[in-house]
Every structure is written in structure tokens, then in C-alpha cells.
Amino acid sequence: MFDRRAGRCVKMGSVDPIEALRRIAFLLERSHEPTYRVRAFRTAAEVVSGLDPEEVRRRAGAGSLTELRGIGAKTATVVEEAVRGELPAYLQKLQGGADRPVAAGGERMRAALQGDCHTHSDWSDGGSPIREMVEAARELGHSYVVLTDHSPRLTVANGLTADRLREQLDIVAGLNEELAPFRILTGIEVDILEDGALDQAEDLLGRLDLVVASVHSKLRMDSESMTRRMIRAVANPHTDVLGHCTGRLLSGRGRPESAFEPELVFEACRRFDVAVEINSRPERLDPPRRLIRLAAETGCRFSIDTDAHAPGQLDWLPYGCARAEECEIEPDRVINTASAEDLLGWIGQRGQNT
Numbered sequence: 001m002f003d004r005r006a007g008r009c010v011k012m013g014s015v016d017p018i019e020a021l022r023r024i025a026f027l028l029e030r031s032h033e034p035t036y037r038v039r040a041f042r043t044a045a046e047v048v049s050g051l052d053p054e055e056v057r058r059r060a061g062a063g064s065l066t067e068l069r070g071i072g073a074k075t076a077t078v079v080e081e082a083v084r085g086e087l088p089a090y091l092q093k094l095q096g097g098a099d100r101p102v103a104a105g106g107e108r109m110r111a112a113l114q115g116d117c118h119t120h121s122d123w124s125d126g127g128s129p130i131r132e133m134v135e136a137a138r139e140l141g142h143s144y145v146v147l148t149d150h151s152p153r154l155t156v157a158n159g160l161t162a163d164r165l166r167e168q169l170d171i172v173a174g175l176n177e178e179l180a181p182f183r184i185l186t187g188i189e190v191d192i193l194e195d196g197a198l199d200q201a202e203d204l205l206g207r208l209d210l211v212v213a214s215v216h217s218k219l220r221m222d223s224e225s226m227t228r229r230m231i232r233a234v235a236n237p238h239t240d241v242l243g244h245c246t247g248r249l250l251s252g253r254g255r256p257e258s259a260f261e262p263e264l265v266f267e268a269c270r271r272f273d274v275a276v277e278i279n280s281r282p283e284r285l286d287p288p289r290r291l292i293r294l295a296a297e298t299g300c301r302f303s304i305d306t307d308a309h310a311p312g313q314l315d316w317l318p319y320g321c322a323r324a325e326e327c328e329i330e331p332d333r334v335i336n337t338a339s340a341e342d343l344l345g346w347i348g349q350r351g352q353n354t
């Protein structure tokens with residue numbers, strides 16, 4: 001009777017069903033399951049957290065959890081097993097390998113990272129509330145995370161209007177008081193419009209801790225126009241990070257890299273001290289290695305980000321770290337190896353240099 005499962009049960013006494021459901025969701029997201037397939041577990045966790053623990057126990061015993069809206073057969077089984085003090089079988093199956101990083105290589109870089117500068121919540125097109133994203137980041141050992149939901153023009157991603165962004169800033173301020181010393185830095189992934197302007201009110205961009213600027217539309221424009229467009233965005237004093245610069249997609253139907261003159265764009269990044277993002281999303285891995293090397297030779301800084309749209313995706317940093325190390329990027333060139341305080345210091349200082 002002393003198998004791992006029994007040992008764990010004895011030790012834990014009971015398993016929190018909400019934790020079990022969230023852990024399952026995290027592990028599914030981490031292993032690239034699309035957010036909608038994971039939603040059942042996150043919804044069930046929410047339903048259970050709204051119930052009296054006594055009712056959860058009673059329904060688990062009576063087999064009536066599935067009568068509740070948002071709980072299906074699979075999620076009910078997880079709750080029933082947890083209530084019995086067992087490690088749910090589905091969770092046990094997913095745990096295998098969960099202690100290994102998602103990619104080999106880049107361990108030194110990963111160990112040096114203290115936060116993530118590009119993440120999304122359900123305020124735009126992410127799948128989870130800010131709090132759940134932040135709690136997951138904290139559990140991964142980050143000391144900060146920058147919340148960078150989309151800007152208004154990206155309507156497909158439910159981009160935030162100026163009013164909604166102001167509202168989000170208040171909520172983040174409240175969460176920061178509660179979660180200190182962990183820091184949520186305020187931010188945005190602002191669209192680089194066709195003419196290179198940024199898609200958010202000037203005063204609001206100035207209030208944010210960090211601005212990631214990315215191209216999401218008209219990715220096929222001619223090289224000269226795209227080069228001007230990107231350089232104008234990089235030269236904007238509010239821009240701190242240039243997001244996924246080629247826009248390529250590696251999965252599904254895929255998408256080729258945008259055409260632009262990388263020597264000129266990276267020279268602008270160096271001149272205006274804007275970090276070139278190494279985007280860790282497996283379907284992006286953007287920029288490709290040859291451009292990471294070119295940006296490094298040019299003297300640019302980098303930001304290794306997950307662009308997470310769900311808590312489990314926050315654990316994708318090793319994909320970017322492995323590529324950064326392959327391209328011989330040193331941790332001191334990467335802005336998120338800094339503490340939150342030093343990162344903010346750099347942002348304040350670079351504003352004065354340009």
C-alpha cells in the first residue's frame with residue numbers, strides 16, 4: 001500500500017479539489033492544449049470555489065456534482081477523488097514530466113530571469129483573470145509580471161479602450177497591495193498602426209510601466225513601408241519592447257516573416273534603447289535565430305517573454321531561453337533578468353537618453 005499515490009494521500013490528508021482542477025488546467029496549458037479545451041477545468045474550479053465546502057463533500061458523496069452548471073463528468077470525478085483524499089487519477093497522469101522544463105537548453109538564462117514582460121489576461125484575449133495569471137507567475141518563482149493586454153484597434157482580441165485600461169490600472173493597484181512583495185507592472189501590447197503610430201492615448205502610454213509595441217495588421221506591406229513603420233514605433237519614446245518583430249507563425253497554415261530591413265530596425269532599437277523581444281510561444285519563436293544574432297551584433301537588448309494567454313503558458317520561457325543561449329546572448333543583455341526595481345530604473349533612464 002505504499003505506492004506514490006497512497007504515500008501522498010497519507011501525507012496530505014486531503015487534496016483541495018479547487019487546487020487539483022487548477023493544476024490540471026495549468027499542466028494542460030503548459031503542454032500546448034488550446035485554452036478552450038482547458039476551460040472546463042477552470043470553470044469547474046470557479047464553480048467549486050463558490051460553494052460551501054460542506055456542500056462539495058455532500059454532492060461528491062451523493063454523485064450529484066454534475067447537476068451543477070459548469071461541472072461535467074470528468075471534472076466531477078476529479079472533485080470526488082480529491083474529496084476522498086486521493087490524488088485525482090487525471091492529475092496523476094499529467095504530473096509525469098511536469099517537473100521537467102518544456103525545452104532543453106537555456107537553463108542558465110532561465111535561472112537568471114526574474115519576470116515576464118508580455119502576458120495577457122481575460123481583459124483582452126487571454127483565458128484567465130489577472131489574479132490567476134499572477135498567482136501562477138508567483139508559483140513559478142517570478143518576482144514580477146508585466147500585464148500587457150491588447151490595444152483598442154485589435155478588436156478580434158477584445159483590445160482595451162482607454163477607459164477599460166484606466167479601470168484595469170485601478171484593479172492592478174489593488175492587487176499589488178494585496179500580493180506584495182510580488183509586483184504586477186502595468187503595461188500594454190500596443191498595436192503599431194499602419195503609419196507607425198501607437199494605438200493608445202499618449203497620456204495613458206506615459207502612465208504605464210512598460211510598453212510592448214507589436215505589428216498585428218497589414219503584415220504583408222512592402223519592405224520599405226514596413227521598415228519605416230517599425231522604426232517610427234521604435235523611435236516613439238513610450239516604446240520599451242519591440243514585440244514578435246517578424247510576425248511569423250510556424251503552426252497551422254503558418255505565416256511567413258514580414259519583409260523589412262532588419263539592419264535598420266535593429267539599429268533604431270539600439271539607438272533608442274528598445275529591447276528586441278524573443279517571443280517564446282511555440283508557434284511564434286520570433287524572431288528566428290539569424291535575426292536574434294543580428295540584433296545581438298547590432299548591440300540591442302532583449303526581452304525573453306512568454307506572451308502567455310493562460311497561466312500554464314507562463315512556463316514557456318525555456319523555449320526562448322534555449323534560443324537565446326544558442327545565439328550566445330548573455331543574461332546582462334536581457335531586461336527581464338533585472339529585478340522589478342532595476343527594470344523600472346532602466347525604463348526611466350532610457351526615457352532620458354533618447
Ligand SMILES: [Zn+2]
Binds near residue numbers: 189214216243244
Ligand atoms: Zn502580439
Ligand SMILES: [Zn+2]
Binds near residue numbers: 118189
Ligand atoms: Zn501578446
